[in-house]
Every structure is written in structure tokens, then in C-alpha cells.
Amino acid sequence: MKKHTTHTKEATHDRIVEAAARAIRRTGYNGTGVADIMKDAGLTHGGFYAHFASRDAMLAEAADRAGAQAVISASKAASSAPHGQSLEYMVRAYLSPQHQEDIESGCPIAALGSEMPRQAPEVRHAATCRIKEMIEVIAGQIPDPDLINKNRRALMTISNIVGALILARAVDDPQLAESISHAVIEQLTAGGS
Template sequence: MARTPASSKEATRDRIVDAAARAIRRSGYNGTGVADIMKAAGLTHGGFYAHFDSREAMLAEAADRAGRDAVVLMERVAASVPPQQALQAMARAYLSETHVKSIETGCATAALGSEMPRQAPDVRRAATRRIKEMIDLVARHSPDWGQAGAHEHALVAVSTMVGALVLARAVDDARLSDALREAALNHLTLAD
């Protein structure tokens, strides 16, 4: 039997993780089945164990990928503006109407935070690492970077953004959704 080249196997695994990262944000951890992920990746269910030891191992990688995507997006946003505008630009992008509607590709913390306490340790560890990266990114772009209290301000900013996004997505009232986002943005702008 011919062996699959490592690069092909890695590309297939990457497709599975990408499909899983989208699926967990769309349907939650418990609403995401291996068969559905494999189908979304264009593969058969039977090939799953050639790439992962368990569903939890795949979910940990998916949580890591989803969290990485959010951090990378915010890094790009920060790099696209002058340094003194980076925090506001990140907040505006994070709290945009587009992000509210982009659950499948948006911030994993906002999509999955309430489910995290019930996940396997590896899944929680991956999510925690990415949350810490987001906090550090915000801290590095805060006006008070390097001063006492900068880290605490970043914790509040990230908590405000994530909480506002969760609520903006939760309500079925477009005006309230917009008001939640705007209030958080106004607060973050005044806090600068």
C-alpha cells in the first residue's frame, strides 16, 4: 500500500482542523460531530483516526486554530494604522457589524466562552493560550503600555469587547445589538 506523502497528509489534517475551527464556532463543541467535520473537509468519516487520536485532540487543535485566527486578524488591523490608533482600530474591527454576523469565522472566545468550563483540559489550554495572546496584543497597543496598570486595562478592554460581542450576537433586536457595540466602543475610546 502506497504511503501518503507527509505534505499531503499535513494538508489534509489542516483542512480538517480548518473545518473543525469553523464548525465549533458555528455549532459549539457539543454540536460538532466528527462525521460533519470530515464531510465539510471533503473526506470520509473513516479517515479521521489517520489524523487524530481522539475527538478531543481535534477539538484542541480547532480551538487553537480559531483563537489564532482572531489574534492574527487583530494583529493585521493594528499593523494597518499608526501605532496610536491601533487599539481603537482593533476595537472597531472586533465590534463591527460584520464581526457580529461572522460567528463561523469570528472570535472563538465570544462564540465558545460559555462552553469552555466543560471542555477537556487540552481544549481549555489551547483556548486559554490564545486568550492570553489577545490580552497581550491589546496591552502592547494600549497608550499606557509599560506603565503600572496597563495589563489590567487590557484585561478590561478585552473583557468589554468579548462581552459586548456576545451580547450583540445574542439579542434579536438589531437596534439593541448596535447600541451594545456602540456603548462598548464609546467606553473603550473614553478609556484611552
């Protein structure tokens, strides 16, 4: 009986974290209330503290979950690419119209980056760990034996794609959004990386 209860509690906890990961990307950290997340998870507000010590603890797990999902997406894009085209596939998938529209399950860096300096240390730490992981995934697609250069190119790539996604989402002109994405795609993939 105890094993079933533990499994149920873990499944419930997972549902809350998943709802919170969607909510932070949809409405931001400050727009994400515990009551709304619990409702989205199909639970009452009263059960929150059975799963988390604080709102910040939940937000840290949500940031980690959202970041993990972004890393998985990038890795899948890379692994689906023909040999030698993994970085291009990642960049194109990241800057695709579908990703631009899918804020709720898209990249949390683009959705939440400007809010991070005002978050609790545990939330920032969770996001930082996943950003580092994303940089490593990108670096792994760069065919350069010079590790310093590879890391610089990965940093430049993530900075460019996140910035382009933020701008493309910000404008109300679909042609401008497309131009922003295409300019960055062309710049990052021109060298045949």
C-alpha cells in the same frame, strides 16, 4: 514519494482542522461531530483516526486554530491603524457589524466561552493560550509605561469587547445590538487610547 505522502497527509490534516475550527464556532463544541467535520473537509469519517488520537485532540487543534485566527485579525486591525489609534481600530473591528454576523470565522472566545468549563483539559489549555496571546496583543496597543496598569486595561478591554459581542449577537433587535457595540466602543476609546 514519502515526502509527497507526508505533504499530502499534512494538507489533509490542515483541512480537517480548518473545518473543525469553523464548525466549533458555528455549532459549539458539543454540536460538532466528527462525521460532519470530515464531510465538510471532503473526507470520509473512517480517515479521522489517521490524523487524531481522539475527538478532544481534534477540538484542541481547532480551538488553537480559531484562536490564532482571532489574534491575526486583531493584529491586522492594529497594524492598519494610523499612529496612536491601534487600540481604537482593534475595538471597532471587533465590534463591527461584519464581525457580529461572522460567527463561523469570528472570535472563538465570544462564540465558545460559556462552553469552555465543560471541555477536556487539552481543549481548555489551547483556548487559554490564545486568550493570553490576545490579551498581549491588546496590551501592546495601550500606551502606558506602567505594565500593571497596561495589563489591567487589556483585561478590561477584552472582557468588555467579548461581552459586548456576545450580547450584540444574542439580541434579535438590530438597534439594541448596535447600541451595545457603540456604548462599549465609546467607553473604551474615550481616553484616546
